Structure formats: C-alpha cells, structure tokens
Amino acid sequence: MAIRRGRGVAAINYPTGMNLGGDPTQALVHSTPTGNFMVTLSSVDLGQGMKQIMAQICAETIGVPTDRVVVDTADTDTGPHCMGTFASRGTHRAGNAVIQAAREARQVMLEVAAEELEVNASDLETDGQGNILVKGAPQRSISIFDVALSAHFKRGRSISGRGMFLIPRSYPEKETGAMKPSTCYAHACTVAEVEVDDETGEVTVLTVKNVFEIGRALNPKLVEQQLVGGSWMGISHALYETTEPYYPNRDHGGTDFNQYLMPGPGDLAETEIIVLERPSADGPYGAKGPGEMCANPQIPAVANAVFDAVGVRIDTLPITPERILRALKAQAGAPN
Amino acid sequence: MELRKSYFADQRKDDLHEIGQPRPRSDSPGHVTGKTAYFADRNFPGMLHLKMVRSPHHHARIRSIDISEVEKHPGVVKVLTAKDVPHNVYTILILIQIGPEDETVLADGKVRWKGEAVVAILAETERAAQEAAAKVKVDYEVLPAVFDMEEALKPGAPIVNEYHGQNYYLYDSGECRKVRLGDVEAGFAGADHVLEQAYQSSPIEHAPTETTGCIVAPEGNDRFTCYTNTQAMFFTLDNASIILQMPGNKLHFVGGTVGGGFGGKVDVIVEPIAILGAKLTGRPVSFIYSREEEMQISSPRAAEKVVIKDGVMKDGRIVARKVTGYTDAGAYSRHSPYGAQKGAGHYPGPYTIPNVWIDTYCVYTNRTPSSAMRGFGVTIGDFALEVQMDKLARLIGMDPLEFRFINAYRDGDMKAHRQPTEGAALIECMQEASRAANWPVAEKYLSMSSYTKGA
Numbered sequence: 001m002a003i004r005r006g007r008g009v010a011a012i013n014y015p016t017g018m019n020l021g022g023d024p025t026q027a028l029v030h031s032t033p034t035g036n037f038m039v040t041l042s043s044v045d046l047g048q049g050m051k052q053i054m055a056q057i058c059a060e061t062i063g064v065p066t067d068r069v070v071v072d073t074a075d076t077d078t079g080p081h082c083m084g085t086f087a088s089r090g091t092h093r094a095g096n097a098v099i100q101a102a103r104e105a106r107q108v109m110l111e112v113a114a115e116e117l118e119v120n121a122s123d124l125e126t127d128g129q130g131n132i133l134v135k136g137a138p139q140r141s142i143s144i145f146d147v148a149l150s151a152h153f154k155r156g157r158s159i160s161g162r163g164m165f166l167i168p169r170s171y172p173e174k175e176t177g178a179m180k181p182s183t184c185y186a187h188a189c190t191v192a193e194v195e196v197d198d199e200t201g202e203v204t205v206l207t208v209k210n211v212f213e214i215g216r217a218l219n220p221k222l223v224e225q226q227l228v229g230g231s232w233m234g235i236s237h238a239l240y241e242t243t244e245p246y247y248p249n250r251d252h253g254g255t256d257f258n259q260y261l262m263p264g265p266g267d268l269a270e271t272e273i274i275v276l277e278r279p280s281a282d283g284p285y286g287a288k289g290p291g292e293m294c295a296n297p298q299i300p301a302v303a304n305a306v307f308d309a310v311g312v313r314i315d316t317l318p319i320t321p322e323r324i325l326r327a328l329k330a331q332a333g334a335p336n
Numbered sequence: 337m338e339l340r341k342s343y344f345a346d347q348r349k350d351d352l353h354e355i356g357q358p359r360p361r362s363d364s365p366g367h368v369t370g371k372t373a374y375f376a377d378r379n380f381p382g383m384l385h386l387k388m389v390r391s392p393h394h395h396a397r398i399r400s401i402d403i404s405e406v407e408k409h410p411g412v413v414k415v416l417t418a419k420d421v422p423h424n425v426y427t428i429l430i431l432i433q434i435g436p437e438d439e440t441v442l443a444d445g446k447v448r449w450k451g452e453a454v455v456a457i458l459a460e461t462e463r464a465a466q467e468a469a470a471k472v473k474v475d476y477e478v479l480p481a482v483f484d485m486e487e488a489l490k491p492g493a494p495i496v497n498e499y500h501g502q503n504y505y506l507y508d509s510g511e512c513r514k515v516r517l518g519d520v521e522a523g524f525a526g527a528d529h530v531l532e533q534a535y536q537s538s539p540i541e542h543a544p545t546e547t548t549g550c551i552v553a554p555e556g557n558d559r560f561t562c563y564t565n566t567q568a569m570f571f572t573l574d575n576a577s578i579i580l581q582m583p584g585n586k587l588h589f590v591g592g593t594v595g596g597g598f599g600g601k602v603d604v605i606v607e608p609i610a611i612l613g614a615k616l617t618g619r620p621v622s623f624i625y626s627r628e629e630e631m632q633i634s635s636p637r638a639a640e641k642v643v644i645k646d647g648v649m650k651d652g653r654i655v656a657r658k659v660t661g662y663t664d665a666g667a668y669s670r671h672s673p674y675g676a677q678k679g680a681g682h683y684p685g686p687y688t689i690p691n692v693w694i695d696t697y698c699v700y701t702n703r704t705p706s707s708a709m710r711g712f713g714v715t716i717g718d719f720a721l722e723v724q725m726d727k728l729a730r731l732i733g734m735d736p737l738e739f740r741f742i743n744a745y746r747d748g749d750m751k752a753h754r755q756p757t758e759g760a761a762l763i764e765c766m767q768e769a770s771r772a773a774n775w776p777v778a779e780k781y782l783s784m785s786s787y788t789k790g791a
C-alpha cells in the first residue's frame with residue numbers, strides 16, 4: 001500500500017455563443033451633460049464582472065477613462081434586449097453591441113467638437129484622458145466635458161448611439177449535420193499532477209498547470225478570477241460533485257453542503273494559469289468567451305493522471321475513492 | 337496568472353488605453369462590504385411567501401387533490417393548482433421555435449419526477465406556508481418509472497412524457513442529431529487499431545452561493561415588477577408572458593446582480609408562478625428556493641453517456657471517429673434538446689479527422705429535469721474525448737501530448753460539421769503546456785503552428 005504519483009494532460013477547445021438558436025444582443029450609449037457616458041443593457045452580471053468589462057469596452061471606443069462610464073443593466077423597462085448571460089456569449093455579444101453604440105456616440109461627439117474647433121471631424125482624435133485633439137496639432141483641443149455641455153445646451157445634439165450584434169441562426173443540415181454552431185473558439189491545455197492513496201482510493205491534486213487561449217484578456221484581473229475559479233470547479237467536477245452518487249439510482253442525493261461534496265480550501269491544488277491571446281476576427285477587441293471552457297480540461301487531465309498513478313481507468317464521473325478502490329480490486333483479480 | 341505575449345504577437349496590437357488594463361471592478365467594494373443589493377434584499381410590506389407542495393413519487397397519476405384543510409390554515413392567503421395557471425403547459429425554448437410544449441407549471445393529472453411542483457401555497461410567513469403544505473392531500477396512483485437511459489430507449493419502456501410520445505427528443509433529423517463526414521466504416525477497416533470505449537457521468541449541481549428566486553411586487557397600475565436573479569431577463573419575461581397570457585408590457589423585470597449562475601438560472605421556474613400569485617392576491621410575493629430545492633429540484637447538469645469508437649494508425653493519425661452521445665434530460669426538455677445538439681457540433685473535438693460519424697440523443701427519464709450548465713453539451717464530451725485520446729496514445733505506444741500534436745486542428749482544416757477552422761490555437765496551448773509542465777516533446781512539435789499545415 002502506497003501513495004502513488006501520476007500526471008495527465010488534456011487539450012480542448014470551446015465555442016463562443018449559441019448560433020443554433022439565433023444570438024442577438026443590443027446596447028445603448030449616451031452622454032450626460034458633463035461628458036460621462038451611460039451604457040444601457042439588459043445583460044446580466046453573474047459575478048464575473050460583466051459591468052466592468054462593458055465599461056472598459058465603451059471607454060476604449062469613445063476614448064475616455066473607464067471611470068467616466070456607468071453601466072446600467074438588467075432592467076427591462078430601460079435596457080434593450082439581450083438573449084442572456086450563458087454560452088460564453090456575454091462579453092463577446094454584448095461587447096460588440098457596446099462597441100457599435102459607442103462608435104455612433106463617438107461620431108456625434110467628434111462632430112460637435114469639430115464645430116467648436118472649426119475643423120473637420122475626421123481630423124480629430126481622442127487622447128484617452130477625456131480630451132479631443134486636432135491630429136498633428138495637439139495644442140488645439142477641447143475637453144469632452146465642454147463638448148458634452150455644448151451638445152446639450154448650445155448645439156442641440158444627442159451624443160448617443162445604438163448597438164446591435166446578431167449572429168443569425170444556423171440550422172443543422174439533417175443528413176450531414178453541416179452547421180455553424182459558433183463564431184470563434186477558445187482553447188486550453190491542462191497538465192494535472194496527482195497523488196493517489198491506493199489503500200483508501202483518495203486523490204490529492206498537487207498541481208494544475210493551465211494554458212488558456214482566450215482571444216484577448218480585456219481585463220487581466222477579471223480573466224484571472226474567472227480562470228482560477230473555473231480550474232477549481234473542474235477539479236471539483238472530476239473528483240467530488242454529484243447530486244446522484246449512484247446514478248441512475250435516485251437515492252442518496254445530497255441536500256446541503258455537508259452531503260454534497262466539494263473541495264474545501266485545504267484541498268485546492270497549486271494552480272498555475274498562463275494566458276495566450278490570438279484575437280478572434282469577430283470579437284470585441286479580439287475577445288473570445290473563456291467563461292465555460294476554463295472548467296473543462298482539468299476533468300480529463302485528472303482522470304488521466306489517476307491512471308498514470310495507479311493504472312486503473314475510471315471512466316465514470318465523479319472519480320470517487322470508492323470507484324478507484326473497486327477498480328484496483330478488480331485489477332488485482334479480487335471480487336468487487 | 338501570466339500573459340504570454342510572444343504567441344500571436346503578429347495578430348495583435350497592444351496599444352490600447354483601457355482594454356488590457358487590470359482595472360479594479362467597480363462593484364467589488366459593494367460585494368466585499370455587504371452593501372451590494374441582491375433581489376432578496378428587498379422587503380415589501382405585506383409580502384407573501386410561496387412554498388411548493390412537491391411530488392413524493394418518480395412517476396404517478398394524480399387521482400385527486402384536496403386542499404380544504406390548507407385553506408383554513410392560519411396565515412394561508414391563496415392556494416394555487418394547475419387550473420389557476422392560464423397556459424400551464426409550456427417549454428422555454430418555444431421562443432426559438434423548439435417545441436413541443438411538454439412541461440406543466442403545476443402538475444395536471446400526472447407527475448413525472450420526484451420533486452415536481454403540484455400545489456403552490458401563498459402565506460403570510462414561510463412557516464405558515466410550510467405547515468400548510470403538509471396539509472395538502474394528494475391521492476397518487478404510482479406508475480412504473482424509468483431511470484436508466486438505455487432502459488428508457490427500449491421498446492415497451494414506460495413513456496415518461498406523453499407530449500413527446502417516445503422517450504427521446506425527435507429532431508428534424510430523426511431520433512438524434514447527426515453529423516457525417518467521409519466514410520467512417522472504411523476508416524475503421526483501414527486502421528491499424530480500433531478502440532471503442534464508453535464514458536458516463538452523473539448529474540451535478542451548479543451550487544451558486546445565492547439560490548434561485550424572485551420577489552414580485554404589484555405596482556397598482558396593472559403592472560408587476562419582478563426582482564429576479566435570472567441569467568436572461570427578456571427570455572424569462574417573454575416566457576412568463578406566454579405562461580400567464582399577459583402582455584409583455586404588464587411585466588417589468590429587474591435583475592442583473594446575481595450570486596452565481598453557472599447556467600442554473602436560465603430555466604424559467606420561479607418567476608411565472610410568483611407573478612401569478614401577486615396578480616391573484618394583489619400582494620407582493622417572494623419565492624426563493626431552499627438549499628435542498630436548489631440541489632435536488634432545480635435542474636442539474638445532465639448525466640451523459642458517451643461511446644467513442646476510434647480507428648488509429650501506428651504513426652498516430654486518427655483516421656475515423658464515431659461518437660454516440662446520450663443526454664439524460666430527465667422528465668422534461670428545458671434546454672436539453674439544445675445541449676445534445678450542441679454536443680453534435682462539438683465532436684470530434686479539436687482534431688482533424690477525415691471520417692466522422694456523430695449521433696447525439698436527448699433522452700427522457702423520470703428524474704429531475706436537467707438543463708444548462710457551464711460547459712453545456714461539451715464538458716462531459718471533453719472528458720470522454722480526452723480520456724480516449726490518452727488511451728489511444730498508450731495503445732500505440734506514443735506520448736499522449738505528442739499524439740495530440742499529430743491530430744490537432746489548424747487554420748483551414750475542414751471540421752466534421754463542414755466549417756473551415758479559423759483562429760486555431762490548440763497547438764500553441766500545448767507547446768506552452770509542454771514548457772510550463774516540463775513535459776518534453778520532440779522539437780518538430782515545438783516548431784508547429786496553427787497558421788498552416790507547414791511542419
């Protein structure tokens with residue numbers, strides 16, 4: 001009887017969005033009288049930081065600092081339609097809608113600034129700090145604060161924009177299955193290292209090294225929180241979780257966190273996250289949806305590591321100590 | 337976390353002001369100081385609490401329901417049964433024309449899973465609602481149930497859901513969604529090895545910190561405001577509008593701050609019945625799942641069975657792959673026909689294989705309906721595919737990581753569902769993993785690129 005060590009690898013891809021149903025999201029952007037910007041949506045922030053990302057996307061597109069953007073979302077009396085936050089679609093779909101709305105608002109903003117500066121709008125650029133400058137002659141400038149005041153009280157212009165992003169529905173061909181199920185794909189490769197106690201069947205995940213390719217890390221801190229959480233969830237899925245421990249038997253389902261097993265803080269593996277960025281052709285600033293795929297590769301990587309450690313295949317999730325011990329007994333020729 | 341900017345540097349401009357910056361989240365101070373308002377933080381004078389009486393049986397006919405003692409229970413204001421729901425038989429994907437309507441808001445004549453909602457009780461306090469629930473008398477005639485997908489698909493199995501008429505979802509392509517490329521049998525015939533293996537998962541729970549729920553307030557002008565933690569505002573509003581036969585302009589949904597979703601809050605379960613309660617009583621209504629309901633009543637991730645048969649050559653090329661996937665939808669469709677179809681679009685994984693045959697089935701059994709969850713239609717498939725890849729590599733005596741390089745898809749490769757590959761990056765992820773994990777592979781794999789067939 002011994003503690004045996006093994007490691008396993010898995011590589012995966014993951015689709016962004018739900019093209020098999022039609023996939024629209026809208027956004028509205030408008031400026032306040034003092035040059036702050038409101039983004040109005042009906043998308044839902046599940047805790048992943050959707051509002052923060054939409055603010056950064058709007059700010060980048062308009063050309064102002066992020067703290068001048070406020071996101072008002074998920075009120076059906078004010079926010080235009082969004083299909084919802086699922087299918088790794090939130091950042092990609094709503095982000096594209098916000099870009100389109102912000103571009104339209106930016107164009108009005110530049111037109112008002114052009115009138116104030118008596119130049120062509122096409123000769124203007126933003127400095128990202130809240131000012132509009134004449135290209136090549138940055139001493140000729142006007143603050144966005146003053147442009148918004150002018151638009152509201154002098155020029156009678158609404159600095160606002162509408163955004164709509166729709167991926168048309170793809171209908172799978174009946175016989176061949178020809179279809180376009182997604183727009184872009186995120187990628188991952190995970191190497192997991194485990195210890196298996198061949199006396200108790202217990203698995204300890206020592207390390208997980210995850211490489212994720214996500215298009216673009218729009219906010220690296222938010223990416224990190226999502227990827228680390230996902231990696232933890234993948235390990236939990238591999239080794240612990242089920243509402244029906246003896247599926248398809250319906251008995252023994254957990255009803256609280258004492259019975260429904262998940263790893264605690266002491267069970268967390270040493271987790272390494274490396275991010276690659278290959279911008280997607282149709283994503284907002286190249287982003288793809290990493291929200292779901294980051295919890296997938298750990299499951300087969302752990303399963304393969306368990307085999308590497310003790311030489312038994314557990315092809316049924318979750319990989320519980322009971323299943324490992326039964327497989328070890330079977331391997332040794334003993335009756336189950 | 338580290339960003340490895342050396343990969344794909346030619347495809348990216350890193351000259352942006354706000355994008356790529358690790359700005360602090362504007363909502364985190366509220367979250368960490370407990371000031372963020374979630375839907376359940378709202379408390380209205382006169383608010384009623386809704387509790388469900390649920391089926392104790394996996395499959396049963398309802399002979400009768402007696403609520404006479406319940407209505408007399410102190411604190412009980414209203415008791416709802418199937419006849420009170422204007423459009424009681426519904427299905428959420430009807431919004432994207434995926435039918436038939438196959439589920440009841442409140443059971444009507446039959447229950448098809450243990451935990452199915454039968455009677456809704458609205459009372460002044462949670463305690464009164466709970467006590468009253470125990471006084472509902474339902475006379476059941478227990479019917480044979482089926483829990484195993486293979487059993488459910490056999491001729492003569494008990495029919496789980498009469499709205500389908502058979503224990504699988506009928507796609508326009510027949511009993512399963514199909515993907516076909518090349519000639520898979522010829523591929524097996526010409527392969528050096530053929531390996532067929534079956535993989536199985538069990539249902540799992542989303543386990544959000546905040547359980548599913550909503551609070552509905554009548555606005556006095558014939559409109560109702562629903563404070564909810566749904567993941568999809570209009571999807572829920574539009575389905576509620578159908579179920580309640582109320583024009584959408586009577587409904588106002590407010591949400592957007594959610595304590596974890598993971599796909600568990602895209603079903604439309606709590607909102608319609610809570611709005612109905614508010615409409616019929618004229619009072620605010622709160623309907624919030626207990627942790628037990630969250631774990632055993634709300635949809636889990638489906639259990640899946642995946643059978644993979646591969647033909648592989650000694651040099652590492654996979655020449656044929658046949659996948660048969662079964663998704664256990666439980667008693668009702670919810671999002672499962674979509675999930676099974678999404679699986680068909682995902683197989684055979686991120687590998688270029690000339691001969692592919694995919695069948696994915698959505699199967700009905702007498703268990704808690706499953707639905708969307710993080711990785712919907714893909715997670716279990718990836719588990720099966722990537723364990724299979726490990727087995728194949730060992731079968732031909734090849735390093736598992738090198739084996740994946742040989743088969744990895746690259747830009748321009750035709751996928752099984754007949755879309756050319758764009759923006760591939762699997763190879764680069766594996767190259768970086770090889771370095772990060774100190775898992776050596778031959779130099780020729782480290783010089784490969786997703787851009788071209790090169791190498």
